[in-house]
Amino acid sequence: MLFLIIKRILLGFITLFIVSIITFVGTEVLPGDACTTYLERQAFGEQLEACYRRLGLNVPAYERYISWALNAIQGDFGYSLSGEMPIKEVLGPRIKNSLVLASAAIFIGIPIALILGIITALWRDKLPDVAISTVTIFAMTIPEFISATLLILIIAIWLEWLPGIVIVPTDVSFLELLPNIILPVVAIAMIMTAHMARMVRSSVIQVMASEYVQMAILKGVPYWKMVFKHVLPNALLPAINVVALTIAWLLGGVVVTEVVFNYPGLGRLVIESISNRDLPTVQALAIILASIYVSINLLADLLTLMLNPRLKTLQIRK
Amino acid sequence: MKLDNLYKEEKKSAFAKLSEIIITMASRPSGLIGLSILLFHIILAFISPYVAPHDFKAIDPTLMLQAPSAEYWFGTDDLGRDVFTRTILGGRTALTITFFGSLIALLWGGLLGIFCGLVGGKIDDVVMRIVDAFLSIPWILAMLLIVSLLGTSTEVLIPALGFFYGKGIVRVARAATHDVIAKDFIVSAKARGHSNFSIIWNEIIPNVRDAILVEGAMRWSWMLLGFSSLSFLGFGVSPPTPDWGLMISNARGLMSFAYWAVIAPIVGLSSLIIGINLTADAFAKALGIDRSTKAPV
Numbered sequence: 001m002l003f004l005i006i007k008r009i010l011l012g013f014i015t016l017f018i019v020s021i022i023t024f025v026g027t028e029v030l031p032g033d034a035c036t037t038y039l040e041r042q043a044f045g046e047q048l049e050a051c052y053r054r055l056g057l058n059v060p061a062y063e064r065y066i067s068w069a070l071n072a073i074q075g076d077f078g079y080s081l082s083g084e085m086p087i088k089e090v091l092g093p094r095i096k097n098s099l100v101l102a103s104a105a106i107f108i109g110i111p112i113a114l115i116l117g118i119i120t121a122l123w124r125d126k127l128p129d130v131a132i133s134t135v136t137i138f139a140m141t142i143p144e145f146i147s148a149t150l151l152i153l154i155i156a157i158w159l160e161w162l163p164g165i166v167i168v169p170t171d172v173s174f175l176e177l178l179p180n181i182i183l184p185v186v187a188i189a190m191i192m193t194a195h196m197a198r199m200v201r202s203s204v205i206q207v208m209a210s211e212y213v214q215m216a217i218l219k220g221v222p223y224w225k226m227v228f229k230h231v232l233p234n235a236l237l238p239a240i241n242v243v244a245l246t247i248a249w250l251l252g253g254v255v256v257t258e259v260v261f262n263y264p265g266l267g268r269l270v271i272e273s274i275s276n277r278d279l280p281t282v283q284a285l286a287i288i289l290a291s292i293y294v295s296i297n298l299l300a301d302l303l304t305l306m307l308n309p310r311l312k313t314l315q316i317r318k
Numbered sequence: 319m320k321l322d323n324l325y326k327e328e329k330k331s332a333f334a335k336l337s338e339i340i341i342t343m344a345s346r347p348s349g350l351i352g353l354s355i356l357l358f359h360i361i362l363a364f365i366s367p368y369v370a371p372h373d374f375k376a377i378d379p380t381l382m383l384q385a386p387s388a389e390y391w392f393g394t395d396d397l398g399r400d401v402f403t404r405t406i407l408g409g410r411t412a413l414t415i416t417f418f419g420s421l422i423a424l425l426w427g428g429l430l431g432i433f434c435g436l437v438g439g440k441i442d443d444v445v446m447r448i449v450d451a452f453l454s455i456p457w458i459l460a461m462l463l464i465v466s467l468l469g470t471s472t473e474v475l476i477p478a479l480g481f482f483y484g485k486g487i488v489r490v491a492r493a494a495t496h497d498v499i500a501k502d503f504i505v506s507a508k509a510r511g512h513s514n515f516s517i518i519w520n521e522i523i524p525n526v527r528d529a530i531l532v533e534g535a536m537r538w539s540w541m542l543l544g545f546s547s548l549s550f551l552g553f554g555v556s557p558p559t560p561d562w563g564l565m566i567s568n569a570r571g572l573m574s575f576a577y578w579a580v581i582a583p584i585v586g587l588s589s590l591i592i593g594i595n596l597t598a599d600a601f602a603k604a605l606g607i608d609r610s611t612k613a614p615v
Contacts, residue, residue: 011447018451026463141595142588143543145550145563149570149580157574252458256547260570271551274462286459293454 008301012294023286024065027279072287087284098265101181102254105188113193117200124205140194144253148187148260155183184261192250199242207235237307244300251289343600352596359590363410372400374407375558386578393578395569404560405582409590411561415475416541422480423487424534431491432522435499452485457544465553483537490533494526528605535598539591546587562587
């Protein structure tokens with residue numbers, strides 16, 4: 001068991017290591033480097049040389065990778081090009097804002113997804129299932145920028161209930177942020193909830209068809225007791241991993257949603273830094289987003305391991 | 319009796335099999351709706367250049383932001399261009415690029431996955447670690463990097479999307495291969511001394527094909543989503559090419575008084591994505607594969 005956990009964590013680190021190499025190589029081969037972008041027209045001769053030396057771009061790529069990686073492990077990602085600010089300081093408030101957005105969506109989304117998934121599974125192919133499933137298909141498949149645009153059009157422009165676009169400074173306090181984040185949270189939560197509800201549904205249906213549930217029905221266990229004691233614990237376990245993958249996948253959706261709502265989070269920073277060719281920031285963002293992905297998946301795996309007694313014994317026997 | 323059945327199945331032509339699958343798909347209401355939407359969009363993509371009532375790039379300042387009328391069915395946009403024309407043309411680029419992108423994704427993802435599943439060992443370990451690493455880079459960041467690196471021409475986008483969305487197929491193909499690899503017919507093919515290539519071609523592919531095709535159909539809708547998100551963010555096709563993502567992002571700022579310029583491309587893009595999704599779902603069900611437990615990776 002312990003061996004398995006250590007192995008799993010180690011694999012996560014190997015993945016991050018490969019990600020760092022991929023992004024480093026990826027940003028390295030981008031046309032134009034930091035200095036030509038920064039100096040624009042004056043990018044020649046003496047000044048270019050000086051800039052290369054100042055940013056340390058005059059050493060071979062692998063040496064730069066090693067020093068960059070060593071610093072990155074300590075949380076130092078170097079300086080952003082546009083603002084001449086340490087990337088750490090640029091990232092801090094952005095991460096906080098995105099975290100607020102994502103966690104609000106998760107806390108709203110997961111309970112709703114569970115309830116909807118269970119309802120649709122228990123009333124399979126009946127009216128509640130058909131109605132909810134139709135809505136979830138729409139919510140799930142429509143791109144984030146479309147649902148976000150529609151939300152702004154209907155709620156903010158036609159009904160004028162909430163502000164449609166977030167106009168706040170990056171380092172805004174939580175209370176000031178609150179009315180502004182309702183629409184973005186709804187936009188993200190909608191898609192996430194739809195995805196998870198469908199997974200919970202199929203998981204519950206699978207367990208309902210299993211032999212021990214049939215046995216429980218035959219033994220005369222009351223319906224709701226059977227649902228809560230026999231079905232749900234077994235149905236929700238495999239859902240954990242899938243939910244983790246969905247959350248991780250939504251990192252991309254969060255980027256788009258933030259752009260639509262002009263929300264000062266990591267997502268907008270991704271777009272800004274790529275447009276500005278701010279490569280150090282792009283590298284830092286890639287590593288951070290990948291770390292979030294890897295740790296969410298790791299957490300889900302460990303949770304499944306801990307909650308599933310079968311897996312435990314299986315590993316010990318091995 | 320059993321042998322008889324097997325024999326019959328073998329003799330069915332590919333066309334007969336395909337039409338059987340399509341009939342099964344259309345027998346459920348959701349599959350029928352999905353197929354009809356998809357078919358509608360494909361036909362539209364072929365005929366739209368010939369039926370478009372106006373020039374998609376004709377700019378006329380006197381016609382800016384006109385409400386829908388008999389002449390301009392869906393109104394005009396901020397440059398006086400006909401929204402109806404641009405909407406019916408708007409799916410062509412997206413459909414073409416994502417369709418061929420999915421084919422490439424299917425090919426390399428499927429073959430690499432089968433190969434890794436069959437060979438196993440060190441090669442498998444290394445490839446899967448790299449695939450894992452690519453999976454953990456958010457799609458939007460990776461696509462943005464690729465696009466800013468290589469540009470947004472069709473020749474770049476098709477292989478780029480194909481490459482990036484194929485990595486998930488590697489996993490599915492590998493898992494499907496693992497399911498059949500221990501079966502007797504593979505073991506006996508190995509015992510007969512068949513080469514790896516022959517085993518892949520004659521024994522594994524016919525058995526994992528369905529799973530990979532279903533996965534590919536799903537990728538198609540995600541690729542479309544990714545592609546139009548890129549256009550929306552301004553990293554996709556360049557103006558004045560009519561494209562739904564681009565149209566939505568252009569018209570979005572003015573939607574408080576010209577909502578028609580946003581609604582038309584939204585309906586176009588949403589219906590196509592829903593159509594592909596429903597079709598993929600029905601396809602999976604017709605082949606007897608449950609795809610509802612999969613996360614979008």
